[in-house]
Amino acid sequence: MTTGTDSTHSAKDHQDPGMIPVFRMWETPVDLAREGAVLFRDLLKKDVLARKTASVVLSGGNSPRGLFSEIGHLLSVGCEGWVGNVEWFEGDERMVPPTHIRSNFRMMKETLFNPLAISPERIHRILGEAPVASEEALRYAHEIMQVLGAPGPHLPVLDYVFLGIGPDGHTASLFPGTFPELEHHQLVVSSSATKEREARVSMGYHLLAHARHLIFLVMGEDKRPILEDILLRMKPSPVQELLLLRAEIGESATFWVDRAALSNDLERVVKMMY
Template sequence: MSLTSDVKVFSNVNELYAKVAQAFIRKITELSKQRSRIQLGVSGGSIATKLFPMVSQFLEAHPEVIDNWVPIHIWLVDERHVPITSAERTSTLVRKYLTDQYPIFTLHDVLPPDTCADPVAAARAYEQELKEVFSPAQGSLDALSKKAQTVRLDFALLGMGPDGHFASLFPSHESLQAAGLVTAELDSPKPPAIRVTMTLELLRRTQVSWFVVTGSDKALALAHAIHGADYREVPASAMNQVGTIWWCDAAAAVRVNPLG
């Protein structure tokens, strides 16, 4: 295991998500003492379906927590290019559990095919929005383009697939080599086929990245990601760096060697 690997293992899925939800609340509170706003990246899957409901329930029970928070900008590390009303969109769940209930959260959504049929154009638009939000001053498009180098998420909540993909960055796909901030994935092996995703270049600049990984079907990919596999074969391995924590259940962590 790399010296930078931080792996936390819990006996079952329910305990894992409860612990991550509690830790998330603490982390946002900590970051709120250091920043005037927080740039939070989120993925879909179980992050949206399991973690967000727990966070929402906690905030409902303890509304005073938000009094100590700064505004939180939510960015989608990837999104399915499906209609805005589709249950498959991560943004649907972000709205349901977070932004519709708690004004402290602001969602920056990817343009859906309803309003932007071309996923490449949707990716360009999302990249431009990132540049504009992160830019400290209004300026020309050339000036905004130069600011791309300073765009960085403060915190990201990520999942990983059994093939080692994360966001919508899949093994051996051209999107792994994409430059800039956001790109389009036009042939995802996991449906739906068309997606918009942040690039590896951008995601690797994230200050704090948490992967939540569960299930025996991900055990081999997790071990490869932590023990230094080629990122072209196991994309998540590119994120095994300082600032990354791997939150796992026992089934997913069974192949991880704590001694390296």
């Protein structure tokens, strides 16, 4: 498998082609951040110049920080005027103020929005300081519809969605043990606070799954078990649910990974298929 190039695999030969993920693998997180930023810049620029605009959904967590920092640096150094036409969205947020240490928006602002001097009207954030998560979910869904529009019964279509994967298989703020069948057609969902986590607001399954480009960022040895569970053992999880929804529309997801995130078994399967 060549560093930084596409690779595909299927855990089961009879699996629907839409389920076969596309892999881009780099040796280290630094390589992924630097080369991934260039790759993303080129794709995004092409879209904006062709369609006058594009939309990008950013995730929180530790995995994307390096990539977002590189994107912010790359685009700011290049003085790319077309960047002003990009709409930036939060994929999910904890119900905390935007200055809070655990705020996803705070990380996005530090790594991307400030370096690029993004105009506030192009930044669409979940108001973590809102008093009621369910009400904020409704407000954010309305904002998404206003910005992207959706003719008739169709969903708004996002261009680029970056997501991480938690060790339990959660992604965005979609967690195992919830009821995706009840949430599929909600643009934005909310979850109540528990002993383990704050209340949250998140883009819903169908909105994320129907993006033109769905990219999972997976780095580090600690992600090996869950990645193998999802892609080899087909363990039910929110990530698996998104892959299934992608298959229904005939699309695959892309996994940007470093070598440490791939177990020997998964790497062998990837190499066999590529």
